[in-house]
Amino acid sequence: MATTRDRQLHDRQLVEQWRSIQNSYFRTAGAIDRALEAKFDIGLNEFEILDLVADSEESACRMKALGERTPMTQSAVSKVVDRLEKAGLVTRETCADDRRSLFLELTEAGRALHANAAVEHRALLKENLGS
């Protein structure tokens, strides 16, 4: 039977596990964010969106799809795309068959920046996630 002491021990381990996840998440995200900011003048969230757009270089009306592949809110995605657009890295193209939806496309500058930033991103992931 589970004693009170067992329960406390288990709770303590859970909390330790959680703190360790938090730390490694923040350490990694922070390192990547600072590096991208410094070298390419974009934040982590902006890169993540760029990365998703680059990844699905095919059909479909993006915005919606993006929302499903990131933990960001719909409004956060909308604002990140605003910034990317202002920075000249992506364009919003209206979608012929459903004018509510939007296509996102990388500009040449966007493609170039993504290529370089991705190298940095992967390197920092490797460094921080081990393996």
Next chain:
Amino acid sequence: MATTRDRQLHDRQLVEQWRSIQNSYFRTAGAIDRALEAKFDIGLNEFEILDLVADSEESACRMKALGERTPMTQSAVSKVVDRLEKAGLVTRETCADDRRSLFLELTEAGRALHANAAVEHRALLKENLGS
């Protein structure tokens, strides 16, 4: 020798691993945050501080120590404590031997709320982290 294809595969796995960490972090943090907000009217960060204060129910000039045990910035901690104090859950006590530092102490209300919230917190950790 490592081919270009090997490198691409490895990168893809790294990115997958990272997205999985992100998702589980946000899922867990989000669930806890919403639950605490709904039932106890405090956010996750506020609870984490409360938890740390409750945990080190002993000596030492807190604020500083807190900064070392959480990924939050010093100024974030300061503001979280502001809110906790306004909510009547902790008090800032000046520290006799170093008047730059501060003690934090739980009020009775703080202790009570922490006790209840901790149950919820642990339960959600267990649910989300598995085990």
Next chain:
DNA sequence: CGTCATTCAATGACAAGGAATATGATGCGT
């Protein structure tokens, strides 16, 4: 002591994210 560098914490200006809501487009039921 008097200075100077350092430390702890608070603050103000600003950026970013979330919730709720607005806007406009679609599509269904009648």
Next chain:
DNA sequence: ACGCATCATATTCCTTGTCATTGAATGACG
């Protein structure tokens, strides 16, 4: 064709976080 629910996105408002700076206290050292 009209009204209505629903969908994709944008926008507004508010909260929270960060950065840089400030203020006060301390400590080291000549």
